[in-house]
Amino acid sequence: MAIPHKLWCFVLIILPHFISIIFADEYDTYIIHMDASAMPKAFSTHHNWYLTTLSSISNTHTNTIKPTTTLSSSSSSSKLIYTYTNAINGFTALLSPSELRSLANTPGFLSSTRDATVKRDTTHSNQFLGLDDDHGVWPTSHYGHDVIIGLVDTGIWPESRSFGDAGLGPIPSRWKGACESGTQFNFSLCNNKLIGARSFNKGLLAKYPNITIAMNSARDTDGHGTHTSSTAAGGAVEGADYFGYAPGTARGTAPGARVAMYKALWDEGSLLSDIIAAIDQAIADGVDVISISLGIDGTPLYADPIAIAAFAAMEQGIFVSTSAGNEGPFLATLHNGTPWVLTVAATTIDREFHGAVVLATGASITGQSLYPGNSSATELPLIFPKSCTDAKSLINLKNRDIIIVCVDTNFTLSDQLYNTGDLKIAGAVFITNTTDITFYTQTSFPAVFLNLEKGSEILNYINTSSQPKASLSFKQTSLGTKPAPRLTSYSSRGPSPSCPVVLKPDLTAPGDQILAAWPSNSSVTQLKSGEIYNDFNIISGTSMSCPHAAGVAALLRGTHPTWSPAAIRSAMITTAGFLDNTGYPIADLGLDNLPATPIDMGAGQVDPNRAIDPGLVYEAGRDDYVRLMCAMNFTGKQIQTVTRSSNYSCSNASLDLNYPSFVAFFRVHDGRDSGAREMRRTVTNVGGGRAVYAAKVTVEGGLNVTVSPESLEFERENEKKSFVLRVEDPRLVKNNSIVYGALSWIESNGNRVVRSPIVVTTISPDDLLPHG
Ligand SMILES: *[C@@H]1O[C@H](CO)[C@@H](O)[C@H](O)[C@H]1NC(C)=O
């Protein structure tokens, strides 16, 4: 089976707890959350407190269970792998199970997470988003000038032209970061664009002491981090392309922003402890935006280290953009469904990459292809075998100078590709209706992918011709594809398993077939002739949409330096576009092109030029998120783990977060739930002065949704007004179903529309909560 690997979103898998029971005597690394306020006054620093705590548990317990590794005699300082100060209060340490149990009884211990490894699961995209040199947010924000975007990723290729610093002023003086030298990485490689480069692998080395890190520096040997960084903030590079596809000027979403790379994902493995260390340092260094194209599946908020570290970032005013994941189109598959971050789905843009089958009759049939090589398939016989799935039926093909035609009717495309790829034939035509076509088009041999309709043309020709022949041609790029955007099939869907009462994903951004920078020394793909290299690559996934959204956040931060992360997120959500370029609702490739719902894509596709001037924003801060966690019945220790503080109050617990979207859960119609749901929101006027807004509600299915008051009048900037959105008992909503709507605040005598999705469902949130 050929496993498609063109989808980029790293997923962390927490290994089941039983593994640590089987290896009862084995040391392992644990991330420990501590209550900083419990530190005895005798200690001058947390670091010293942690060291002393660790040595106390080793002294008392080395005699109870004899460790099997040679690490039994390790001192407390060698046990302590990281001390964290910003992202979480706590540390990572190498502990035996008995030591962990002892630690859990020491004063100040809150919770622990076993360190876990990570499983790897152009330019034009910005024009498609409406970014323009002459109008809108690019000139207004000076391209995100002086905003600092930190990325937690596989590193960076500093020589890439996308990280050239021509035209950029000096590094902002508030920057406290550094450019660390290491293997093939001299600090002098940083410049006024790439202002920080650090790497984190103590957790990896503690867990796997035997491994050798081949590239022990921030240099990227994978490509993912170079691609995401240049997508977010790459400078302009003329003459970029991918072997003739997508030619043009490559440019990131915030081309004036600065880049800081925090490498925590390694070819040798990637661990949670290193990712937290990266975020911890990014907070200390003073980044404005963090982009994290990875996530942890199936973990409650209080045990998700990325959610916890992002909470600290949020408190420092840092905007955190995350990827929803690539597990769609199934419901409740997303990760990073955290109320204090932005969660981004992935859509297509209005660009396609084509190859053509030119029949001997002269007719040309166009399909999708991203084959990067030079085709020699000219005037060759078209062969249509019984099956392309079965290797044996194909292996007898004596003449390899043929173009084989394969029909995929039931999800056999990857087998067909694997099978035909081994045949050394001149070319192939795949007729398929798969919705995930971009998984497959970057083939190692000449291949064109046709839909069923176009495929029937070629099949008819084969049937009616005694000697069917054709040629293949490649490297065509078409712009203006309609409809676009469309939600990709693989984009992970809501509701958020870790917090179903807050609508996730928040919005969508371009993620499909995105051209961005790539390390010169990492192959972009493999051809029959060997690996091939290029300074740009085209890849797909929510890993690619996340840095687009991070770039938009940087543009907003550059324009409105005082806005909170919640205000920036609100501006992006309430101005997102829900119609495509044909004027119809954005279609869902994963669901027969039916309209994508808010559970699938949130509010719609981010629209930077409208987000810059949203009119009203929904604010939320630390205390609002605490009230939410209280109402989710988190324990005190769980809340302290997230907030890193014991100074919080649960007296006003509420699931009703002041969020720019609405989710109302109803029980089934058994007579017990005839009530209504009321959701209270407060909006802040950021439109500049006097303004009047009128509510407009659109809902499906006979729901009765009312807004009170129906009109909001503002006298001045930053004035707040509250309203209540009430959903009456939705008798028409069937059991286990979801209906959708929207609330729009429409400015009188103005252009602003502040739109929020509404989701009303009879699916119980308990069915979605991991512990429920
Ligand atoms: C790093 O760069 C500096 C300044 O360009 C240079 O003096 C130094 O020799 C370089 N170090 C290495 C190890 O290449």
Ligand SMILES: *[C@@H]1O[C@H](CO)[C@@H](O)[C@H](O)[C@H]1NC(C)=O
């Ligand atoms: C480390 O390498 C040594 C020698 O090659 C081997 O005996 C040992 O099992 C390895 N340890 C681990 C944890 O892989």
Ligand SMILES: *[C@@H]1O[C@H](CO)[C@@H](O)[C@H](O)[C@H]1NC(C)=O
């Ligand atoms: C394709 O042909 C062009 C022009 O002859 C050449 O520069 C390029 O290297 C070839 N590409 C590959 C992948 O062989």
Ligand SMILES: *[C@@H]1O[C@H](CO)[C@@H](O)[C@H](O)[C@H]1NC(C)=O
């Ligand atoms: C197209 O694909 C769907 C699955 O996505 C399948 O159910 C359907 O039968 C296919 N249509 C044809 C004509 O093969």
Ligand SMILES: *[C@@H]1O[C@H](CO)[C@@H](O)[C@H](O)[C@H]1NC(C)=O
């Ligand atoms: C589709 O799948 C079924 C079950 O695996 C198989 O019996 C059938 O032959 C397949 N059809 C084609 C055209 O491959």
Ligand SMILES: *[C@@H]1O[C@H](CO)[C@@H](O)[C@H](O)[C@H]1NC(C)=O
């Ligand atoms: C081609 O001909 C075969 C046999 O004559 C027939 O079964 C098949 O439906 C035809 N296919 C097309 C696409 O016309």
Ligand SMILES: *[C@@H]1O[C@H](CO)[C@@H](O)[C@H](O)[C@H]1NC(C)=O
């Ligand atoms: C890239 O690869 C070439 C050839 O293997 C090597 O000489 C060069 O040092 C590498 N460059 C970097 C920056 O790693």
Ligand SMILES: *[C@@H]1O[C@H](CO)[C@@H](O)[C@H](O)[C@H]1NC(C)=O
């Ligand atoms: C929290 O606990 C209360 C009291 O037991 C219960 O009514 C409520 O449904 C729980 N909330 C959640 C989100 O589980």
Ligand SMILES: *[C@@H]1O[C@H](CO)[C@@H](O)[C@H](O)[C@H]1NC(C)=O
């Ligand atoms: C405790 O939290 C409240 C509410 O966030 C805040 O006003 C107060 O300053 C905090 N007190 C301390 C000692 O941090």
Ligand SMILES: *[C@@H]1O[C@H](CO)[C@@H](O)[C@H](O)[C@H]1NC(C)=O
């Ligand atoms: C709880 O809400 C009430 C009424 O809105 C408010 O007066 C009070 O200050 C709030 N308490 C806390 C701890 O936030």
Ligand SMILES: *[C@@H]1O[C@H](CO)[C@@H](O)[C@H](O)[C@H]1NC(C)=O
């Ligand atoms: C919904 O489910 C409940 C119990 O599960 C049942 O009593 C009720 O009739 C169902 N309602 C509808 C509209 O199907």
Ligand SMILES: *[C@@H]1O[C@H](CO)[C@@H](O)[C@H](O)[C@H]1NC(C)=O
């Ligand atoms: C809708 O709800 C409002 C507010 O509760 C109520 O006044 C109104 O009568 C309801 N309308 C319908 C058609 O049920």
